[in-house]
Amino acid sequence: MAKELKELTSRSENYSQWYQDLVIKADLAENSAVRGCMVIKPYGYAIWEKMQRQLDDMFKETGHVNAYFPLFIPKSFLSKEAAHVEGFAKECAVVTHYRLKNDPNGGGVIVDPDAKLEEELIVRPTSETIIWNTYKNWIQSYRDLPILCNQWANVVRWEMRTRLFLRTAEFLWQEGHTAHATSGEAEAEARQMLEVYATFVEEFMALPVHKGVKSASERFAGAVDTYTIEAMMQDGKALQSGTSHFLGQNFAKAFDVTFTSKEGKQEHVWATSWGVSTRLIGALIMAHSDDNGLVLPPKLAPYQVVIVPIYRNDEQLAQINEKVAGIVKNLKSLGVSVKYDNSDNKKPGWKFAEYELKGVPVRLAMGGRDLESNTIEVARRDTLTKETRSCDDIEQYIKDLLDEIQQNIYQKAFDFREKTTQVVDSYADFKVKIEDGGFILAHWDGTAETEELIKDETKATIRCIPLEGDKTPGVCMVTGKPSTQRVLFARAY
RNA sequence: CGGGGUGUAGCACAGUCCGGUUAGUGUGCCUGGUUUGGGACCAGGAGGUCGGGAGUUCGAAUCUCUCCACCCCGACCA
Numbered sequence: 331m332a333k334e335l336k337e338l339t340s341r342s343e344n345y346s347q348w349y350q351d352l353v354i355k356a357d358l359a360e361n362s363a364v365r366g367c368m369v370i371k372p373y374g375y376a377i378w379e380k381m382q383r384q385l386d387d388m389f390k391e392t393g394h395v396n397a398y399f400p401l402f403i404p405k406s407f408l409s410k411e412a413a414h415v416e417g418f419a420k421e422c423a424v425v426t427h428y429r430l431k432n433d434p435n436g437g438g439v440i441v442d443p444d445a446k447l448e449e450e451l452i453v454r455p456t457s458e459t460i461i462w463n464t465y466k467n468w469i470q471s472y473r474d475l476p477i478l479c480n481q482w483a484n485v486v487r488w489e490m491r492t493r494l495f496l497r498t499a500e501f502l503w504q505e506g507h508t509a510h511a512t513s514g515e516a517e518a519e520a521r522q523m524l525e526v527y528a529t530f531v532e533e534f535m536a537l538p539v540h541k542g543v544k545s546a547s548e549r550f551a552g553a554v555d556t557y558t559i560e561a562m563m564q565d566g567k568a569l570q571s572g573t574s575h576f577l578g579q580n581f582a583k584a585f586d587v588t589f590t591s592k593e594g595k596q597e598h599v600w601a602t603s604w605g606v607s608t609r610l611i612g613a614l615i616m617a618h619s620d621d622n623g624l625v626l627p628p629k630l631a632p633y634q635v636v637i638v639p640i641y642r643n644d645e646q647l648a649q650i651n652e653k654v655a656g657i658v659k660n661l662k663s664l665g666v667s668v669k670y671d672n673s674d675n676k677k678p679g680w681k682f683a684e685y686e687l688k689g690v691p692v693r694l695a696m697g698g699r700d701l702e703s704n705t706i707e708v709a710r711r712d713t714l715t716k717e718t719r720s721c722d723d724i725e726q727y728i729k730d731l732l733d734e735i736q737q738n739i740y741q742k743a744f745d746f747r748e749k750t751t752q753v754v755d756s757y758a759d760f761k762v763k764i765e766d767g768g769f770i771l772a773h774w775d776g777t778a779e780t781e782e783l784i785k786d787e788t789k790a791t792i793r794c795i796p797l798e799g800d801k802t803p804g805v806c807m808v809t810g811k812p813s814t815q816r817v818l819f820a821r822a823y
Numbered sequence: 824c825g826g827g828g829u830g831u832a833g834c835a836c837a838g839u840c841c842g843g844u845u846a847g848u849g850u851g852c853c854u855g856g857u858u859u860g861g862g863a864c865c866a867g868g869a870g871g872u873c874g875g876g877a878g879u880u881c882g883a884a885u886c887u888c889u890c891c892a893c894c895c896c897g898a899c900c901a
Contacts, residue, residue, distance in 0.1 A: 346895075361893065421900075456901095490824065490899060497900070550901095570901065609901055640860050679861040686861090697860055707860080823901090 338687075340621045345565040346493075349616060353494045356624045356688050358611070366492040366499030370608070373688065374495075376632035377611055378502065382482065384534055384629075385504065385606065388526050394478045394506060399460050401484075402451035407459040411584040414458065417551020421488040423453040423499075453486040458552060458577070458603055461507045462585040469509060469589050469599055476519070477509040495612035496569075496823055503607035509599045511589065513578070516600035517555075520576040523604040524557040527572035535610065536627035536740035537561050537617045538747055539571060540769070540818055542794025547778050550603075554578035560793040560818065562747040563616040566767015568793050568820035571613050574604035612823075617743050624689025625711055627739050628732040635661060635668040635728060636690045640678045640697030647672065650696050653721075657694075657706075660725040666732065686711060691735050692728060712738050753816070757784075757807045760819070764788050769820050773813035775806035783808065784819070793818045 338355055339347040353359055358374030370378065386396070402425060409415045429445035454460065461479075468474060486500050506523060510516040524541055531537050539559035549556045553575035561571045582588070582598040591597050618625040628634045637654055641647040654670055661668045669690075671681055678695065685693055695707040706724060709716040712735050719727065750768025754760045760772055774780060774792065785791050794817070801815045 344895090350894080363892085365892070417900095485901095487900070489901095491897090501901075503901080573901070605901075607901055638860095642859065677859055677861095677863065679859080679863080681862085682860095683862045695860070699860075 338621065338623065341564060348621070349612075350494065352615060352619060352623060358615070358624075359494050361494070364499075366489060368492075368494050368498050368500075370502075373632060374611060377614070377626070377630055378608055380630045380632065381530075381534070381610060382504075385526075385530055386480075386482075388530060389480050389504075389506065392522060392526060394480045394508075396481060397479045398481050398483070399457050399464065401454055403454050403457075403460045405450045405452055407463055408452055410459065411552045411580055413580070414552035414584075418455045418487070422455055423486045423488055425451040425453065454483075455485055455487045456603075456605075457481065457483070457485075457505055458507065458581055459585070462581040462587060462601070465507075465509055465599070466585050466587045469587055471590050472511045472592055475509055475511045475589060475599065476515065478506075478519075479508065480504055480506040493612075495608055495615070497609070501608050503605050505603060505605040508602045509582075509587070510602070511591065511597075511600070513600050516578075516602050517576050520555070520557055520574045520602040520604065523574040523602070524559065524572075527574065527604070527606060528559050530606075531559060531561065531571055531610070531613075532740070534627065534629045535614050535617070536629075536736055536743060537571070537613060538740065538744045540794060540796055541798060542796045542818060544573075544794060545778075545781055545792045545817075547781060548792065550575045552577060552580050553603075554580065557797075558794050560769075560820070560822075561613055561617060562743075562750060562769060562820070563613070563823070564746065565616070566750055566821070568769065568822040569609075569613050569616070570793070570822065571610060572604070572606040575602060577601035577603060618739055619689065622714070623687035625739065626689035626691060628691045628736045631667075631689065631691050633667045633669040633690060634732055635666055635692045635694060636681075636685045637668065637670045637694040637696065638678050638681045638685075639670075639672050640695060642698065646698055646701070647674075649701055653701065654696060657721065657724060661728060664725055664729045666725070666729055682709075686714075691732060694728075710735060712742075755804075755807060760784075760790075760807055761788055764790050764819070764821065767821065769793070769818050771800075771816040772807045772819055773804040773815075774817050775809050775811035775813055777809075777811075780806060780808050788821075790819045790821050793820050793822060 338351050341348045356373065357371050359368045359370045362369045408418065426447055427441045427445045428447060429442040430439040431442040433440045465477060468477060482504050484500055484502050489497050489499055492498050508519050510519060528539050528541050531539050539561050541559055544556040544558055550573060555576040557574040558570055559572045561569050563569055579598040579600055581601050587599045588596045589599055614630065615624065618627065637658065639647060639650040639654065641650055651672060658668050658670050682693065689711060691711050693709040700706050704721050705718050706721050707716055707718050752763050752768060752770050754763055754770050754772045760770060763770055781792055795815070796818055803815065804813050805811065806813050
């Protein structure tokens with residue numbers, strides 16, 4: 331079994347340190363020379379690429395197309411939607427000049443004071459404003475609708491405190507921005523994309539989520555309704571993993587985007603926006619990994635299988651190379667991504683530890699003994715178990731095993747979530763149970779005051795008002811006033 | 824932005840309180856050899872603006888001021 335990894339803090343010892351260590355040791359990302367901004371390293375970026383490819387396919391399947399809008403937003407645009415500016419103003423990077431010059435006092439380069447911009451540019455924290463300013467010109471008639479655009483981009487939010495993947499000043503994401511003729515159609519779009527996100531996170535990230543709607547105070551700045559998927563991390567804190575907003579006519583009104591309806595009337599356009607970010611990588615890490623390192627679900631692992639040869643001399647290596655080549659070929663033809671690591675500058679033991687740390691779902695090892703007996707050693711990352719099997723039909727076995735691992739990782743996360751979800755009826759009980767971590771289902775009177783009180787006293791927030799599950803009415807655990815259904819509480823990232 | 828901590832070789836750290844030879848240790852790296860079924864061993868070698876700047880001093884990794892970065896706990900947030 332794996333030796334205790336040097337320098338990887340255990341989860342029980344210090345969960346955030348474990349997370350931090352893991353991101354670095356598994357070579358996913360590192361802090362950069364720029365405050366709050368990370369360098370995503372090749373292995374981490376490979377995971378993002380897998381996520382992107384899958385999500386992009388799902389967006390295309392639901393009728394969306396990709397486009398690209400500017401990084402910079404004129405300052406005046408941001409202030410057109412009152413709630414929006416209120417929500418983002420405090421965390422915007424601002425471009426004020428367009429030129430540098432040599433310091434006449436010899437101190438390198440300085441900002442040229444003569445190159446001040448007439449109007450400052452905001453580095454986008456999100457693109458609703460620049461996009462709706464653009465859509466204004468694209469939309470005249472109901473025939474121009476719907477517009478179903480997505481963009482893959484980077485955005486900047488000047489956060490006070492950052493953590494690799496979970497919260498960085500710059501992050502990568504996709505943002506969908508759609509325009510519709512009717513409220514119902516926009517609402518359906520927002521709900522559809524929430525489903526797309528939930529499907530992606532559950533099926534590919536192997537992470538169960540609660541779908542729901544945000545309370546007013548947790549709503550996106552400028553939205554009428556914010557839909558969310560909420561996942562549970564191993565330390566008992568919830569992570570908002572994707573959001574889809576029904577924006578009503580707020581942005582259409584702010585940017586004066588109207589169309590002529592079939593009936594010949596001028597109407598404001600209805601909108602949605604929806605996004606997921608590199609934060610998902612943080613969720614992936616925190617949900618499944620263990621004290622030995624990453625555990626990646628096969629569907630998102632940069633490579634699903636790694637093969638390590640064990641040999642005493644060049645002749646034996648040549649024999650193993652030949653034997654493994656056939657297996658690699660067959661695995662690839664079954665659609666399995668595989669890396670054969672026969673590099674001579676690392677020892678097998680080192681490779682075992684390394685790929686375990688990097689979360690490769692299946693590791694195969696072939697040595698002299700296996701050559702003799704036509705066998706191969708199969709090691710699972712999720713259970714850390716090993717078995718020796720015949721090479722006959724090993725490829726199909728591996729393919730099936732990958733499905734099983736995907737399922738097992740999901741099941742483990744699901745069981746954990748269920749185990750850590752509690753139903754609570756009294757506020758006194760809530761205050762006790764919230765200390766256990768996990769989700770709490772409780773009745774709430776629907777007011778911001780009660781929500782605020784709970785947050786102040788317990789640090790727990792309403793993650794969402796679930797769309798599915800028990801809808802039985804009751805009474806608020808704090809005020810005793812009527813409640814239409816239980817809502818989902820947790821402490822959150 | 825408030826409180827706390829850290830910054831010395833690629834990485835992890837000691838040395839700082841109490842200023843004084845040539846700044847150490849582990850690991851990693853390079854060379855040679857032996858090894859290879861869970862992070863190998865021996866021998867030799869290279870590698871440092873002690874986070875940046877200013878100051879005190881005959882002398883600063885060490886004292887003072889200042890700036891910067893990172894981590895932890897808060898407030899804010901995807």
